[in-house]
Amino acid sequence: MTAATKSSGRALPHPEFGEIRLEAVLHALSDPMRLRIVRELALCERELACSYFELPVTKSTTTHHFRVLRESGVIRQCYRGTAKMSGLRRDDLDALFPGLLDGVLRAAARQAERLDGA
Amino acid sequence: MTAATKSSGRALPHPEFGEIRLEAVLHALSDPMRLRIVRELALCERELACSYFELPVTKSTTTHHFRVLRESGVIRQCYRGTAKMSGLRRDDLDALFPGLLDGVLRAAARQAERLDGA
DNA sequence: CCCATTGTACGAGAACCCTCGTAGTTTGAC
DNA sequence: GTCAAACTACGAGGGTTCTCGTACAATGGG
Numbered sequence: 001m002t003a004a005t006k007s008s009g010r011a012l013p014h015p016e017f018g019e020i021r022l023e024a025v026l027h028a029l030s031d032p033m034r035l036r037i038v039r040e041l042a043l044c045e046r047e048l049a050c051s052y053f054e055l056p057v058t059k060s061t062t063t064h065h066f067r068v069l070r071e072s073g074v075i076r077q078c079y080r081g082t083a084k085m086s087g088l089r090r091d092d093l094d095a096l097f098p099g100l101l102d103g104v105l106r107a108a109a110r111q112a113e114r115l116d117g118a
Numbered sequence: 119m120t121a122a123t124k125s126s127g128r129a130l131p132h133p134e135f136g137e138i139r140l141e142a143v144l145h146a147l148s149d150p151m152r153l154r155i156v157r158e159l160a161l162c163e164r165e166l167a168c169s170y171f172e173l174p175v176t177k178s179t180t181t182h183h184f185r186v187l188r189e190s191g192v193i194r195q196c197y198r199g200t201a202k203m204s205g206l207r208r209d210d211l212d213a214l215f216p217g218l219l220d221g222v223l224r225a226a227a228r229q230a231e232r233l234d235g236a
Numbered sequence: 237c238c239c240a241t242t243g244t245a246c247g248a249g250a251a252c253c254c255t256c257g258t259a260g261t262t263t264g265a266c
Numbered sequence: 267g268t269c270a271a272a273c274t275a276c277g278a279g280g281g282t283t284c285t286c287g288t289a290c291a292a293t294g295g296g
Contacts, residue, residue, distance in 0.1 A: 010244080010292075022229045023148050026222070030145035031284085051242065061285055063244065068283090082242045082293045097228065103221035104144070110215065111140045128262070128274080149254085169272065179255055181274060186253090200263045200272045 012070065012077050012084075017092050020073035022100075025093070028072035029104055033057065034065050038074060038088065039112075042105050047078075047087035130188065130195050130202075135210050138191035140218075143211070146190035147222055151175060152183050156192060156206065157230075160223050165196075165205035 029035055033055055041048060055062055066086060069075045074093070075086045093101045147153055151173055159166060173180055184204060187193045192211070193204045211219045 018232075022222075022225050023150055023153065026144050026153075027148035030141050030148055032141055033284090035141060035144075049242085057284085058286060059243070060245090060287075064284075079243090079292085082240095084243060097221070097225035099217065099221040100225045103215070103217045104140075107140050107215035107218045114136075151254090167272085175254085176256060177273070178257075178275090182254075185274095197262085197273090200270095202273065 010079060012079070014070060014076060015073045017096070020092065020096055022097060024072040025074055025097070025100075028069050028074050031065065031068075033061075034069055034074075035104075035108055037065060037069065037086075039105065039108055041075065041086065041088045042101075047085040049080075049083040049085055051083065128197060130197070132188060132194060133191045135214070138210065138214055140215060142190040143192055143215070143218075146187050146192050149183065149186075151179075152187055152192075153222075153226055155183060155187065155204075157223065157226055159193065159204065159206045160219075165203040167198075167201040167203055169201065 029038060036055070037053060040053060050062060050066060053062065066075070066077065070077050073089060076089050077084055077086045079085070088101070090101065147156060154173070155171060158171060168180060168184060171180065184193070184195065188195050191207055194207050195202055195204050197203070208219065
């Protein structure tokens with residue numbers, strides 16, 4: 001079994017490039033938990049396992065948020081062993097909506113500074 | 119009665135500058151009808167009456183969307199005669215989240231071009 | 237083969253959101 | 267004062283979302 005088939009045991013539907021909708025992206029980013037996930041992904045600049053995130057919700061809920069992010073086109077996911085890796089779809093988002101993701105990330109950082117204390 | 123008191127017959131609560139939350143702004147912008155309103159407001163660069171917008175929903179629904187925009191801090195509203203005028207809170211938004219609004223507007227324009235035909 | 241790890245599926249409850257219709261309020265014009 | 271215009275308030279219906287708990291599936295290690 002090749003590495004490719006090995007990682008495709010479970011299906012992970014993603015929207016294609018042209019199917020990504022701004023409204024869906026904004027909605028995905030408008031949830032505090034998901035915005036937090038996206039910020040951590042942007043900070044690390046690499047794919048992270050779901051278990052990396054220590055969110056104050058159960059695992060089922062975490063799964064739900066990752067699915068919303070994936071189905072809106074914000075992140076890309078794949079299985080690697082028992083872990084599910086997630087990474088930002090920076091390339092696609094930047095091509096579709098230049099500056100949008102960075103604008104949101106800067107805004108989020110700024111707000112965090114302002115609220116959580118600089 | 120002065121002009122100021124004349125226009126303050128009805129209450130229009132706005133969040134203060136420091137109360138505006140990124141999540142609320144993103145959520146407000148994630149609805150197609152509201153994004154459309156915001157785009158028109160940005161195009162005209164001045165305050166517009168609700169009746170200016172010809173949205174494919176009833177007036178009650180329109181009122182609802184304008185309230186969501188106002189309560190999230192995206193627009194500012196005031197009464198002028200029987201009309202309710204709405205304008206973008208560009209100054210506050212740009213100060214809080216530099217580049218965010220422009221990023222969203224550019225993304226929306228781009229998507230409209232892509233979908234509705236250039 | 238068995239097991240621990242990691243994440244999924246399903247269902248359910250509570251909350252929220254978008255939409256509408258109807259009835260009402262405020263304002264300015266006559 | 268009366269009337270039309272513009273918008274609001276309220277309530278309701280239908281859909282979606284967020285959250286959870288429990289039970290289940292896939293993978294890799296010993």
